[in-house]
Amino acid sequence: MTYxxxxxxxxxxxxxxxxxAAPNIIAGVVSPDSDGLQVGLxxxxxxxxxxxxxxxxxxxGQSWGKHLMGTHLVRLDGTEPxxxxxxxxxxxxxxxxxxxxxxxxxxxxxxxxxxxxxxxLAATAVLGxx
Numbered sequence: 001m002t003y004x005x006x007x008x009x010x011x012x013x014x015x016x017x018x019x020x021a022a023p024n025i026i027a028g029v030v031s032p033d034s035d036g037l038q039v040g041l042x043x044x045x046x047x048x049x050x051x052x053x054x055x056x057x058x059x060x061g062q063s064w065g066k067h068l069m070g071t072h073l074v075r076l077d078g079t080e081p082x083x084x085x086x087x088x089x090x091x092x093x094x095x096x097x098x099x100x101x102x103x104x105x106x107x108x109x110x111x112x113x114x115x116x117x118x119x120x121l122a123a124t125a126v127l128g129x130x
Contacts, residue, residue: 003114004071006106008129015065020048058087071129076113086122093118 018025023041031037057063061072061081073090075082082090096117097104104117113125 002127003112004069004126004129006108006114008069008071009108009114009126012063012065012069012071012126012129015068016052016063019064020045020052023048053091054084054088058082058084066126069129071126073124074127076123076125082122082124086124090118090122090124093121096121 023044024038027034027037027041052063057066057073059081061074063073066073072080073082073087074080075086094104094116097107107116108114108119113119115125119125
């Protein structure tokens with residue numbers, strides 16, 4: 001397996017975001033003025049995010065987007081799976097990717113292991129999908 005190219009990672013991430021935000025997107029189209037519905041579906045979106053990005057990716061190495069793109073989240077030390085807590089902390093660390101003008105999100109374009117700042121902090125990488 002090889003380190004996943006940036007473009008494949010972006011597509012997988014977009015799939016994850018759209019899948020988790022789908023309830024809010026649908027609510028905005030169907031009933032844009034219903035605050036109660038929006039709050040309920042926001043909670044559903046957060047549950048989907050927790051299940052997909054933290055539980056599923058932590059336990060199997062694949063969120064829905066990673067699965068569709070044929071990629072895996074792995075620990076650099078070779079231990080798999082990364083675990084729910086590490087997957088959560090990695091996503092939290094993506095805030096650091098955003099702070100310096102989104103530089104961390106583009107770091108995989110020239111990094112040897114195609115890692116974001118969050119990957120470096122969590123000692124993870126994304127493999128496959130070439």
